Amino acid sequence: MRVGEKTHHLLSDYLRALKKWKQDEEAIQSHKDRVIDEMKKEFEASKSRDYTSYDRDNKFWLSEHYYGENVDEKFEQAMKKVLHNLDVFLESEWNEKVQHYFKTAKSVYVENPREKDFEGMKLNLYSIPELKNVNVMAAPDFGVVISDNKYLIIDRKTGQEKMDTDTVSEQLKIYALKLLLKSHVDIQKVDIEAYEIYLPSLHQIGGKIEKADIDHIIKKLEEDVEFQKQYLVDGDIVKNQPLSLDNFPRTKSAKKCATCSFRKVCEDLKAFE
Numbered sequence: 001m002r003v004g005e006k007t008h009h010l011l012s013d014y015l016r017a018l019k020k021w022k023q024d025e026e027a028i029q030s031h032k033d034r035v036i037d038e039m040k041k042e043f044e045a046s047k048s049r050d051y052t053s054y055d056r057d058n059k060f061w062l063s064e065h066y067y068g069e070n071v072d073e074k075f076e077q078a079m080k081k082v083l084h085n086l087d088v089f090l091e092s093e094w095n096e097k098v099q100h101y102f103k104t105a106k107s108v109y110v111e112n113p114r115e116k117d118f119e120g121m122k123l124n125l126y127s128i129p130e131l132k133n134v135n136v137m138a139a140p141d142f143g144v145v146i147s148d149n150k151y152l153i154i155d156r157k158t159g160q161e162k163m164d165t166d167t168v169s170e171q172l173k174i175y176a177l178k179l180l181l182k183s184h185v186d187i188q189k190v191d192i193e194a195y196e197i198y199l200p201s202l203h204q205i206g207g208k209i210e211k212a213d214i215d216h217i218i219k220k221l222e223e224d225v226e227f228q229k230q231y232l233v234d235g236d237i238v239k240n241q242p243l244s245l246d247n248f249p250r251t252k253s254a255k256k257c258a259t260c261s262f263r264k265v266c267e268d269l270k271a272f273e
């Protein structure tokens, strides 16, 4: 029901406005109203859509509507969850911290998910010979240059929590690598902390980025590129060889399939295998 995406928009709207001026209750309510209004309009458009034929100018929205489910009640819950996520953030120490950073940090970056900056998302990998022709895109939700050699990266999450790990995710390592490449600094000369913060639990995963993290993510990118290269005939991407079906086994989890957006096409495809 796009709770993650809408939470992302709402928090970004709030933080981007907060960067400019103090946000009182009325201002916060106007951010909430905007997102709820968008959700309602999109939900109605999705509900009234004819999914029996393909319309390239009017692609489908919610898979629940595509499958003919009545999700009116779930929609109410989805809206409440989005608003609750912002409320939890506002009550958290992170809200205090970001206000502090807006006043004291050298610079603060807040992503604008409503207008994606695809050029700005690219990593400048030119200085890594094995990766110089590779396009990797990444942008954290929130970044702070606290001082010349002290950085903080925050990414908000609303999906399933990785409670069983306290390691820094590969996504956070990519963000840190991007920062190092952009600033032309060595990881051993700077202090970068990066966290994934889950809403509404406020559970956080991450920590200080070490040289081993950066070495690991560069190696991982290089290995992935090497892996993909083996499917290029004569080094020509147009002659790319698709992997055989055996490489994409269906999950055996009926629970996953029950809510999978692709379950219809997945079932239809069985007739061609």
Ligand code: SF4
Residues within 6 Å of the ligand: 250, 251, 256, 257, 258, 260, 261, 262, 263, 264, 266, 267
């Ligand atoms: S229905 Fe979805 S989750 Fe299940 S096997 Fe197909 S693609 Fe995978």
